[in-house]
Amino acid sequence: MRRLVISAIAVLLVLGACAGSAVRSRSPWRPADAVRAAHRPPVVFVLGDSYTTGIRGLRPEQTYAAEAARRLGWQVILAGRAGTGFVGTGMSGRTFGTLFDEQLAWRPAPDLVLVSGGHNDVWYPPGLVELNARLLLGKMKRRWPRTRVVLMGPLWGGDPKPAALVVRDVLREVAGELAIPFVDPLRGRWITGSVRTRKGNARRYIRADGTHPNVVGNRYIAARLVADLRRLPGVLPGR
Incomplete structure (x- = not known):
């Protein structure tokens, strides 16, 4: 027992x-x-050209996109290639649409996608830029229906030429049709003057090539972008 x-x-x-x-x-x-x-942290994809991905002498983590991510606490993935656009292919032979398929479309849905471009599309017919932009942004919305999408118009290294304004207007119209918020650096006059004439803020923020921002310029552009995103209702994840 x-x-x-x-x-x-x-x-x-x-x-x-x-x-x-x-x-x-x-x-x-x-x-x-x-x-x-x-x-x-919110997961954000940024698709763009050399302004977004960097160029020789300026690493991707020094671009405006990476700096904006640091300021907003994003976990960011930078996509794209130098010289590319909605139609422009640069040396890579790829448009934003191709780069989206190769670099982003197979990933799980992010919280936000920012598409930044148009600078390299000024040499192409505006109607083709409009068509490709509509196809790409529509594909993004169908691929990730709950993801917020923002379109940022062309960045320029100073006062823009007329062709840049035409591309900007085309992209703004597409964004309006698709109910996508549009950030407009040209209307906001983020960069003014030119390096060549040493007028405006370009002499401080733009490299000697007259096109790309230097490290300080990327921080400045990031600050302008963050301010515009914060003014757009319901765009920033978690707000």
């Missing part, structure tokens, strides 16, 4: 230990997972 009692107690102790171990192994994970999910 005594042996039976001792055996029963031993079984209960083993079962209790197993149950306690199970509770200890499960209970920390559920709250921790919930905390991590609640505080997960």
Whole structure:
């Protein structure tokens, strides 16, 4: 009888230990997972040209897109290639549409996609720029129906030439048709004057090539972008 009692107690102790171990192994994970999910940084894709991805002498992490991500607490993925656009292909032979398929479309849905371009499309028919922009942005919205999409018009290294304004107008119309918020650096006169004439703020923010922003210029453009995004209702993730 005594042996039976001792055996029963031993079984209960083993079962209790197993149950306690199970509770200890499960209970920390559920709250921790919930905390991590609640505080997960927004995932943002930025698709663009050399302004977004960087050029020789300016690394991707120094571009306006990376700086904006730091300021807003984004987990950012930079996509695109130098010289590209909705129609322009640069040296890569790829448009934004092709680069979207290769670099972004296969990824899980982000919280926000920012498409920044048009600078390299000024040499092409505006109607073709309009068509390609509409196709790409429409594809994005269908691919990730819950993801917010923002379109930013052409960046320029100073006062824009008329062709840049034409491309900007075309992209703004497409954004309006698709109910996509539009950020307009040309209308906001983010960069003024020119490096050549040493007028406006271009002499401070733009490299000697007259086109691309330097490190300080990228920080400045990031600040302007962040300010515009904060003014757009319902655009920034978590707001």
